[in-house]
Amino acid sequence: MEPDAAWVPWDSQLASWSMEPPGVWIHGLPLDLVAPGLPVEYQYYPATEISSCCLQTSVPTSSTRGKLVDLDHAAAAAAATQNFDPIEKEAAQELEVDLQNMVLKIHVDPIHVFEKAAHDYKAGVDLMRLKIHRYPATIRALGELYTVPTTVAIGPYHHGRNHLKPAEKVKHVAAYHCIRESGRPVQEIYDAVVHAAGDARSLYDGGAVAGVGDDDFLPMMFYDACFLVQYMLTCTRAGLAQMDPALRSFFDANDNDVFRDIMQLENQLPWRVVEAVMRFRPVSVTEFVASLRGCLQDRKVNDSDEKPFALDEGYEPPHLLGLLRFYIVGRSHAKLPALPETDAISFSVSTIELAEIGVTLTPNRTTELIHMGIKEKGNLFAELSLAPLSLDDTRASLLVNMAALELCTTSSFHDAEDEESAVCSYLHLLGMIVDREEDVHELRRRRLLQGGGGLTNREALEFLTSLQGLRLGSRYVRTMEEIENYKLKRRTRTKVHAFVYRNMKTIVAAMSAIGAVAGIVGTLKSLKVVH
Template sequence: MTISESRSWRRKAIKYVFFVPAKGRQADGSRSSSFDFKAETAAREEEEKMSLLDKISSIPKSDWLINIQEKLDQVPPLEGSSSWLNNCIFRVPENLREIEPKAYIPQVVSIGPYHRGKACLKFMERHKWRLLRHVIERTGHSLELYLEAMAELEEKTRRCYANSTKVSNSREFIEMMLLDACFILELLRVSVKGFIYCGYSWGDPIFTCRGVLPSIQRDLLKLENQLPLFVLDRLFSLTCEADETITVTNLALQFFESVGCEKIDHSLAHANEPGLHFLHVVRQSLLPSPKATFGCAPIMIDHQAQLMMHCVSSLKDSGVKFRKKKSEKFMDIEFKNGFLYIPPLVIHDSTKAIFLNLMVFEQCYPHCSNHVTSYISFMDGLINCPRDVGHLRFQGIIDHGLGSEEEVAGLFNKLCKEIAFDINDCYLSGVSAEVNKYFDRRWHTWRATLKHEYFSNPWAILSLLAAILLIFLTLAQTFYTVLAYHFPS
């Protein structure tokens, strides 16, 4: 660049800075309040927007609109009688299934359409036919009577499943309903009245073979392996004896008592809310008493967020004491005057699978509370290590048949994985807030430390008393020495 060109560019720059008001300075030389970078950015965004609109406008509108309209036509209308709101038997979400797949998949028998036809479950299918023939012979009713009763409930039954397309054929679906319902009802009858009374032999491969019946019980409490309760009620009315007054719900509660579901509340057999299926019935029987849930679900007003719970070891150091509460409901947790009262919980090999299926049901079904999830989340906060489990076991709160306390701690720490939990809707939020409030008071921690360090055994108490006496004597000697110095005799 020559000297003349350099001077020309310099003059242009000076003119741009000092004499152009719209480019950063006003006409009087003061700076503009809005620098032109913003205007340039807005202009650039406007150009990009116009460019995008030009691209969209260049697409043939007829083909585009037809494509979108076809997609809209494929969306089914939301009708109250046939929508997803009526679903109560769900597929387990993949993110939950991947963590513990065996907890949700039946191992012995398939109930409903989700696992029907699997090779590993075909062994029990022939026994379903055998039990159906036994029922027809015992009752004397025709097969057509049972098929007609099931056919009347087909559409209502299909709406209970989130996805029943696997058994799309109507005849196959009705056949499945009859076989599964008959199989379940015979299991319930035999468990209450005995297989001899029900007409089965000592060598029956289902009712007398060890290990088969417990496995069937576990399969019947899996979310994907359910049959609507109204189907069982309808078939039970056709197969029960004339003088029988017991209900299917009563039979189910007695049937599942041996699976590790704690002491089941049979009064819920007459509850106002009808059971949907076996998993729902068992969940209803395990819910805490109305006193423990007063003011909580389903009302969402005045809820307190459930704060993160401290573990047992930390709470012990702050002075919180754990005591076993005398209650048949293991969810009836209470905190009062520094004592956390927790009902006993017995943990079996099947406890993990039952809790997982109950929690997934609460995740998928919108018309129920999250009490089971809240309880598991609360216990997960209390238990961080085997030492926490050991203290709860020493207090009689936890009793388990697993290999070690470490397995119990791992069980609770894994149960809430991938579970969406609303802390604003929890029946234990008040208990958590009271415990944390007690924990935050330093006086409780100091008192607990003093008691632990100096009052844990008799020798420590004697040492402390001796130290206090020595201090008192030293102070007395000092006092008399000073007194004798100022007031000599």
Template sequence: MPRKADSRRSQTARSGSSSHHVVNVEMTDGSSAGSVDGIGFCIFRVPQSLSEINQMAYQPNTVPIGPYHHGKPQFQKIQEHKQRFSIDLLNRTKQKRDKLKHFAEALKPTEEKIRKCYSEALAFKSDELIEMMVLDGSFIIELFCKYYRKLAGHTDPGHDPLLTEPWVLPFLMRDLAKLENQIPWFVLQHLFDLTLGSWNESHPSLSDLALSFFNRMVQRPDNDLKKYSDWEGEHLLNFLRLTNNPDSPETKQKPNKFLRLIQPANKLHQAGIKFKPTHCASFMDIKFSNGVLEIPVLKFDDFLSCLFLNFVAFEQCHRASSKHVTAYATFMACLLNTPADAGLLCDRKIIERYFGTDEKIAHFFSNIGKDVVFDIHKNYLCQVFQDVNTYNEKDWRVHWASFKNTYFNSRWSLISAVAAFLLLALAAIQSFFAVRTYYQPQSSPNPSSPNHQ
């Protein structure tokens, strides 16, 4: 079941209730990490093996959130915007400015819980940490509110530069969805309840505001988003991951010769497997039936590629998390082995390329699988891996398709094949008559012939 507002601590049931052996993160006291209630790690430093591939995908470019990148000199200007947004949030709720002190007092009892959400010890003093949580949390909530009002047609006084400058919002959205740039969801929810919790039911929830904000980049239909109105995550990144996960559960399959990684897209195409684009609530909802591989359309751009990397990093670090994105990334890495494979999926309208080339897409999926632990026997695509391989090796149509693609894939190869067939047929006919002439018995002489004595 999904993690909902009336049961805010049931997240591990949605993301995978049983522990997965991909990565075994341990607490500093030696106990295993678990859910926030455990209380366990959910905000991690990205492992060096992953960050070396694309370091900028995990570190903030515009706004630091939380303790990992706090205080860096390049972010001094954005701190002024955070202060301004916090004041705007208080003004929106008709609170006095000293109410920020009240927020700090309200969060103070959760300090230990906050610290245990981070995978490394935090050197900040108590007051510094709580003040950081209040400032960053208030900034995020007010940013969501301003953007929501902008979508609704309202204009905030002053035309806020963080919302009106076209280049700023995409950077903010990417930064707020990075693993090292998170604060716990319960901090956001607590501040939201203190500031906007008095809104009536016709107003959006924190989840609604978050989905509306990020939907500029992922562009999902409103009807698909409504079912997540009361969902939560351990932080914003995990919330986005949960709302993009397919409904298919992780299953465990016994080892067999067909349960292995699949061939690249072009080889599957030559074997007669068809690729069909679909539009689903989740871009990971892959199906295979009767030789047709149905893959939801993937809008490949800077935001989605960054989101992928951070989803995978989170799943690799969080022991209790499901590994849906890791399985999807591995599946796509199998398909997109070369630029030609990427070109095939682009031609089939499965990948909508918003930046880069076929080479860049293939390179991205090739890299995303490096140094990532993946269990082929336990993932939500187990059956798809197995069915594709079974079809690829056993079905007679595969052999016919392979023959067809080898000899009839172009006009000239067709002409060559027909010519070769005609030559072979003529040679066979010639051989037949030669053999027939050789073995045919000669006619016996006629006794009545005058030459017969």
């Protein structure tokens, strides 16, 4: 594309682009490849007649389509099995063609049917991490504040809502600048997005995209990817400095709203589609993530031992929300010691109960959510440490949507790594220790809640207590076990500490009275001596 060429990226222009539709990956041997449009009859033959299950496709001799079934076609179908996985190849390896009766038979050992079902199920589980999920009922019940975008729709779930239409023009502008700044032809960039989005439709809920044709779906992928790339550029020094002033003014004026929207679970784009645009308009993903991974805090934690930030090369993000959640949660590389088993365990404890047994609340030196738990301090005290949090509407929405992602992608928190349920654990711990506004104030006093702005004590209390319907994360369960273990190891000390804590006013009053009596007695003695 010529540097001075003006291209206005409206939808109507896409109709004149000549491009082939994306290829469709065909998994297995479709029967319509062998005899398209023909009815299929499933028959099970007795063992005396044939030793295996037989899938029989009957073709009427008078049918024109029946002529498609010949030896060459059967051979081609057999050759196609060379690309199958071992299970499918073995299941489809026996083909028999009866030319006289125009019957194609595929002999299948019944066990392979079950093996293929198990194989497909596992593939579906693996694919769960890449899907663009819908909100589970627990999250949807929290309301539209956390589940419906206010400014921009990304992907098909909220596309076309009236209040989001103004941002569609901004997407066109973002696409224009991506193309201009790349110096590459429009067709080349669009074709790359189409190729990356070839199977993107399967990552969305089928009901939501059933009525969306490629003429709408593929341009949507292109414009949304360009919009996200331009937003990511605003989070890097070079990208922000080079950005068109008009486009930059939109992002500056709507920064919180756009960030909240593009971090919603149902407002995501497959990461591979975003990467397709970034190959032409590069973004420093390292700088982008580094600028946002501490977004839950106003005041950053200074840790002189912290290493320079680097991306984990082994992590493949599903989308933008997944990318940021991975680095906000962090990794726990230390192997936690096993805890002794207990007869009973409480899964809830209040701030007062913690104070009674000598456990104080303290913020971590790190901002990563995975680091939480009990740390013993001497013989009488311990600390329950968590990452600090500055709580406002945007951060509350981010926490809710990261928790929603964990609920959708991890079927069992118990069997998964602690990192897979870290946000749910973090929110449960905060919600556990607040029952009253005074408890929220205590979190502020302890610097676990930072800053004076954002949610009020009442709003913070309502938010944190509304999340107790989440599944219990594994790190939350371990923290409860650590508290129980701490109480059992120091049973006598914690009882003494609890007695002193509960009766502190009485003890202070008694000590004051004793001190006053001692003072009076001392005075009387001194007067007697003088006399």
